Amino acid sequence: MKIIIIPSWYVTEDNPNSGIFFKEQAHALKKHIPNSHVTVLYVEMQSSIKAFYQLPKIKFTEEENVYTYRYTSPHYFPKLNKFRISYLIQLYKKLYRIYVEKNGVPDVIHAHSALEGGLVALAIAKENDVKVIITEHSSVYVRGNICKWQREIACKVFDEANQVIAVSNAMKREIEKYSKRKIYVIPNIVDLSLFQYTPIRNKNEEFTFFSLAFLNKNKRMDLVINAFDTAFHGKKEVKLKIGGSGSEIIRLKELVYSKKIQTQVTFLGELKRSEVVKEMRECNAFVLASEYETFGVVLIEALATGRPVISTKSGGPEDIINENNGLLVEGNIENLRDAMVKMYKNPIEINPEEVMNNYSSQYIVEQLKKIYEN
Numbered sequence: 001m002k003i004i005i006i007p008s009w010y011v012t013e014d015n016p017n018s019g020i021f022f023k024e025q026a027h028a029l030k031k032h033i034p035n036s037h038v039t040v041l042y043v044e045m046q047s048s049i050k051a052f053y054q055l056p057k058i059k060f061t062e063e064e065n066v067y068t069y070r071y072t073s074p075h076y077f078p079k080l081n082k083f084r085i086s087y088l089i090q091l092y093k094k095l096y097r098i099y100v101e102k103n104g105v106p107d108v109i110h111a112h113s114a115l116e117g118g119l120v121a122l123a124i125a126k127e128n129d130v131k132v133i134i135t136e137h138s139s140v141y142v143r144g145n146i147c148k149w150q151r152e153i154a155c156k157v158f159d160e161a162n163q164v165i166a167v168s169n170a171m172k173r174e175i176e177k178y179s180k181r182k183i184y185v186i187p188n189i190v191d192l193s194l195f196q197y198t199p200i201r202n203k204n205e206e207f208t209f210f211s212l213a214f215l216n217k218n219k220r221m222d223l224v225i226n227a228f229d230t231a232f233h234g235k236k237e238v239k240l241k242i243g244g245s246g247s248e249i250i251r252l253k254e255l256v257y258s259k260k261i262q263t264q265v266t267f268l269g270e271l272k273r274s275e276v277v278k279e280m281r282e283c284n285a286f287v288l289a290s291e292y293e294t295f296g297v298v299l300i301e302a303l304a305t306g307r308p309v310i311s312t313k314s315g316g317p318e319d320i321i322n323e324n325n326g327l328l329v330e331g332n333i334e335n336l337r338d339a340m341v342k343m344y345k346n347p348i349e350i351n352p353e354e355v356m357n358n359y360s361s362q363y364i365v366e367q368l369k370k371i372y373e374n
Contacts, residue, residue: 002037002106006121008113010042025189026066028361039067043091045075069095092120108372113138114157135165139292141174154178167295170315188295189364195304197352198281206237210283212298215246220289227336229259245270280305285343290314303355308348310339325350
């Protein structure tokens with residue numbers, strides 16, 4: 001089976017964690033589908049500043065038997081999005097032609113998110129006899145960050161694709177506002193090979209909460225800090241570690257200093273995968289306070305490590321968290337504070353096998369394979 005993956009965002013040199021789960025899914029498909037040929041096509045639109053010293057180029061790489069065709073181009077249309085999409089489609093068509101010359105016509109194109117990977121995939125499919133599957137991940141629909149013409153494109157993509165998948169039931173409900181077709185729910189693949197169960201080492205010493213996210217307003221890290229402060233201010237044995245970087249970092253650090261809890265709260269910055277594993281192993285519980293999550297990869301990683309989780313009711317986490325593995329709360333300081341205190345006093349002992357059974361790469365690939373074959 002020949003599978004092309006077109007992600008709407010992907011791992012780059014500048015952003016090694018962007019779309020990492022698309023890359024992991026590609027590797028999992030290759031590993032668990034016998035005799036499969038999996039290729040990622042990705043156009044990397046770089047800042048227009050680079051146009052002065054870097055011409056567009058095509059790069060071919062092979063990683064763990066997953067082939068990647070990457071077209072690196074300056075971002076010539078930073079504000080004129082319609083022109084940008086037209087240009088993007090032409091570049092993807094060029095990559096597709098190169099792919100077909102070397103490998104023949106694929107059996108399926110699996111695009112991640114309607115905007116813009118799904119739109120690109122359908123543009124290719126119209127000129128070629130190939131099926132298109134869309135998996136939607138983006139939170140733009142619920143956050144209202146979508147203009148009229150983008151909404152029209154999303155409706156068109158969902159209706160014209162051969163199949164549409166949502167990564168959570170919350171995401172499915174959002175897509176159903178744009179299309180009346182049947183939507184399948186298949187979670188993201190999470191590479192659990194790194195996040196293996198590890199006993200908590202500091203049970204009788206200090207208690208550490210860990211939170212990891214892109215530090216933007218949607219992730220509500222200020223809520224985590226405020227809840228932590230009201231619950232544990234001055235308790236030196238209780239710590240909060242925050243991983244990630246983003247536009248909110250300065251404001252969050254100022255908040256910590258204003259609360260005078262800088263000896264209890266540590267900012268770790270952007271973390272490599274190996275560093276995330278280390279922090280998961282060293283914490284007692286994981287906290288996520290997003291306004292909206294389409295899935296919640298970090299929650300799965302924490303659970304696989306054997307760490308209970310606390311999350312706001314924000315969409316995707318509602319499929320993941322139950323009374324056996326964590327606490328699900330409304331997104332306000334009081335409820336999050338109470339949950340953190342409860343977890344501190346009575347930590348939940350979880351069974352990571354449940355995570356392995358429901359989110360392992362083999363289990364998810366089996367579901368995707370059925371979609372592909374149908």
